[in-house]
Amino acid sequence: MSVKYTGGISHEECPTEELLNPFVHRLELETTYEKIRTAILTVVLLPIRVSIICFFVIVGWIFAYIGLWGLSDEELRQKPLDGWRKKLKHLICIIGQNCLVAGGMNISIKGRQATKREAPILVAAPHSTFLDGGIVYLVGFPSMICRRESGANNHIGKLINFTQPVYVWRDDPNSRQNSIKEIINRATSDLDWPQILIFPEGTCTNRSCLITFKPGAFYPGVPIQPVCIRYPNKLDTVTWTWEGPSAWKLLWLTLTQPYSNCEIEFLPVYTPNEEEKRDSKLFARNVRAVMAKALGVPVIDYSYDDCLLMTRAKEMHLPYAPSLVEVNKLRDRLGLQNTKTEETLIDSDSICRDCSKISYVEFVKLLNIPSNSPASQQLFKIYDKENSGLIDFREYLLGVLGIEKDKNPLDVLRIACKIYDSSGHGRLVKEDFCKAACQTLALSKEHALEIFEQADRNRLGYITIENFINFAQKKAEFASFFDISSEEKKNSRMNGEILGPNYHTKKVD
Incomplete structure (x- = not known):
């Protein structure tokens, strides 16, 4: 039985050609x-x-x-x-x-x-x-x-x-x-x-x-x-x-x-x-x-740069990291790569109040993309893994904004804090901070909670991104995080752009 999206679209009825991801391989001994x-x-x-x-x-x-x-x-x-x-x-x-x-x-x-x-x-x-x-x-x-x-x-x-x-x-x-x-x-x-x-x-x-x-x-x-x-x-x-x-x-x-x-x-x-x-x-x-x-x-026009993109996303623990190559290709088909639609959304009041569960109709409306486009349907399907007709739009936003070349790790953390800020005033409660930190700093939930408690010295029940940065700069465990950001800024002055961390891995020949 087909599971319907709002607007009458289903996974089973979606007449789209599967977008290949050549950088993923599954292997298990099944029998x-x-x-x-x-x-x-x-x-x-x-x-x-x-x-x-x-x-x-x-x-x-x-x-x-x-x-x-x-x-x-x-x-x-x-x-x-x-x-x-x-x-x-x-x-x-x-x-x-x-x-x-x-x-x-x-x-x-x-x-x-x-x-x-x-x-x-x-x-x-x-x-x-x-x-x-x-x-x-x-x-x-x-x-x-x-x-x-x-x-x-x-x-x-x-x-x-x-x-x-x-x-x-x-x-x-x-x-x-x-x-x-x-x-x-x-x-x-x-x-x-x-x-x-x-x-x-x-x-x-x-x-x-x-x-x-x-x-x-x-x-x-x-x-x-x-x-x-x-x-x-x-x-x-x-x-x-x-x-x-x-x-x-x-x-x-x-x-x-x-x-x-x-x-x-x-x-x-x-x-x-x-x-x-x-x-x-x-x-x-x-x-x-x-x-x-x-x-x-x-x-398919995938490239070495796509490998770097996916590796960066994986090491930062961004949501749906292995699928972000596909996401970017679909965004390119839909013309979203050059419009900065997602970046505009998090800086405006037009974003939904609760983005943790949005339907397909809301998804295409927020991104201003055609609802009958196969690429739009495929993009939604990537995030609707449970076939429920609802996705967490925040995960989508963080994924596509976190892999942009002009964003260093500190920028990505700021974006995550803005996306997961339920107050809308830059005040992150425990749950908000945990989601932002776990999906950008690759922290466990327990570690993120511990950091929150230490950063919230005045026991206000919330912290700001500045609170965290002031706290993290004094901790050795975050030294590499700030070193990477400094080095990227240096690269920006030398090359005219900010490059991501050196994610060259053994699988590149």
Whole structure:
């Protein structure tokens, strides 16, 4: 039976296309058989596989160490490896392939890999797991684009450096430009550089779609070969996204499967036309379209910035953090991104007196969006998880305002206090302060209540945001909170904008 919104709209009757969120992955062992099998294989198979993998990794590391002996970082960047060092790369590839087999990977390859002369750059997608790195052992140990921190890793740094990668410092704009120049130089060089392997999405997704390709691989304007990666397994134990199982859990579950399938398909070489050579973004979009067609998935214009947005929301404990990427896309469709409607609402008297329970009709009226729009209906559905026809509008406001780039954590706390202020006069009672603090400072309710009691020194039964700031500035536990705000203000003066905290995480490649 359909649950009706006020105005006659229901979840079941809403004729909207589901908006994909490629940064979320759910994984649970659902059946008793899966749980028992995993438990048994954890005891019987896991130790054997880990031992064999460690052996191969150590042997590969030793050969890479030997291959790099006597070479400086400058020499690695200036010319390709040759002679006996180059032969060692083939040996390491064999070791790496055996390592994948030992981990239970059943890899099938379709199509033919192009030569360096035919396609200097390989473009692989979708990028969904740390296991994608294993493709380097199957395609001849190509150079990769990776973070400089990866090469400094004591465990795998030697193996990475032996591929002669193009390193990127994500926080250094000049480094990115230098990396692009290096890609162009290698792709167009007459020297015997290895092919360059790039994951143009720049981050991990759940393979439900192809997100925006970063243009780095397409700047040189040379022929590229698209490489499609699939993991056709009944139980998906490999997908590593921003919201989902940890790397250790995925590794454990993957190694306790009897085997895991991986398909690598080399598509025909894509040679850019003159227009694509001039426009790297057009080149990237067209290659993405070809790969999406081969994979049978849609293309969606999500990006690395969307990952940062969701991570910022999650670390600040904003409500519905994993869904805020979808929320922003829907707001963009509805034209809310440039109207500042939500910001105007919290500064005006037109907001509802009790926003904790509003209907769909009230929702579209407050935002001044069309009630018959599929995007409006989807936006409401995200917050109506219980299918009751009512949502807490305050959670919506805090989510969309808390992730704006020009807001630092202190600004977000002020917004939260204004949204949850039931008095309307800047006086927050216990319940109001707890909601504001828990959803912006990631505090537990008990901790928030304790802080309220300490900040309300005069026992007035309420505090103001200024009361809290005066209290928090004297507490070591909030030092990082104010340090972040100060640093962001410094960034604002230097760059003309206030950036969020450094939320770069391990899932960004």
